[in-house]
Amino acid sequence: MERFEGTILKGETFEPIRGQVIIDNGEITAVEEESNSSTDIILPTFVNAHTHLGDSVATEAAVGLSLTEAVVPPDSLKHRRLDTADRETLIESMYRTLGFMQSTGTGACLDFRESGISGTTALRSAASKRELTTFIFGSGEGTVLRVADGYGASGATDADFSAQRTAARMADAPFGIHAGEPDASDIYPALALEPDLLVHMVHAEAEHLNEIASESIPVVVCPRANQVLDVGRPPIRELLDHTTVALGTDNVMLNPPSMFREMAYTAKHFDVTAREVLQMATIAGAEAIGLNRGVIDVGRQAALLVIDGDSNNLSRAVDPIQAIVRRAGPLDVRRVVL
Structure with a gap:
């Protein structure tokens, strides 16, 4: 079992929430809202x-x-x-x-x-x-x-x-x-x-x-x-x-x-x-193609991209979705979880 904390772009609308994603045996088993100090941004691969x-x-x-x-x-x-x-x-x-x-x-x-x-x-x-x-x-x-x-x-x-x-x-x-x-x-x-x-x-x-x-x-x-x-x-x-x-x-x-x-x-x-x-x-x-991923939600395959929201490139971003789409790059990748 692994846990990832930060700002999670959850569900099909990518609603940003503070919390943690829990994965077990290759599947997302929980997405929980809770306060944390992590500056990571977590989204689907x-x-x-x-x-x-x-x-x-x-x-x-x-x-x-x-x-x-x-x-x-x-x-x-x-x-x-x-x-x-x-x-x-x-x-x-x-x-x-x-x-x-x-x-x-x-x-x-x-x-x-x-x-x-x-x-x-x-x-x-x-x-x-x-x-x-x-x-x-x-x-x-x-x-x-x-x-x-x-x-x-x-x-x-x-x-x-x-x-x-x-x-x-x-x-x-x-x-x-x-x-x-x-x-x-x-x-x-x-x-x-x-x-x-x-x-x-x-x-x-x-x-x-x-x-x-x-x-x-x-x-x-x-x-x-x-x-x-x-x-x-x-x-x-x-x-x-x-x-x-x-x-x-x-x-x-x-x-x-x-x-x-x-x-x-x-x-x-x-x-x-x-x-x-x-x-x-x-x-x-x-x-x-009927692939059970692309969304962070319970029951989906664990395919997560963890971005360093405090990188030199992203540290002042005011909107995590805009930051990922318009500004982020390979140097901001902290981890790819597959």
Whole structure:
């Protein structure tokens, strides 16, 4: 049994309370209000809802390239690098990126893994040596679902994914797909596949938003990657008004998978509150895959991020939620509990 004292961002609304969190056997067993002298801020670990960890073999290699040149299959720089990387290098690179993510407060990630079964098993090998949860959306043929947790499609106009969609449904596994990144042309074809998760939706329009709302399809936005690739700005406010929205960092090649950076960028460049951004970075991603975390409450998995509220960076912060979302960084992390 362990106890953590300080200011707790409790429940789905992250209401700050003074108290303690008690965990036992990997589960939160109590959240108690009581006075204490701790300056720590305790919140759920982040859920990075969209990554491409295979990109770890070539970080910053795509600087200055367009979306097509950088990441679009099959001939982009990314895919050429993946094709030529040996398995040992790939696993080691992903392992190190997972280490960075874990040390900076990410307790789970949803990864779209290229290269079919071999790509999925390589990531399984890398993730087995880390404590954070890695949920793998596999690629290629539907048979990848024998080893992956779900299926991740590149885009509805890249190929016919109907067989893979059927395979995911039969396996009771989530089907995710990129949509609306360069333009809106692939959104309706993606929606026709009845996805469980949409990624990007930069060019979502009113009719798309209404259909997403009617089908309750969660969306993952990756605003920093969209900015780097110059594809536009996701309509985050409008998306939040229609459905659950989670936050992801996307291609490791383009940006470090830091949820601190993603939150600060989102809070400062979009019409959203700090509380909404923190929800996007925690509970929204967890709910998308049925993960029992992202919230500090009794019965949830013990996945806690302990922040030093008296660090040189945060010591004068007047609002703990604003401080975490807009200002905190890796140097403020005191402990990651998984």
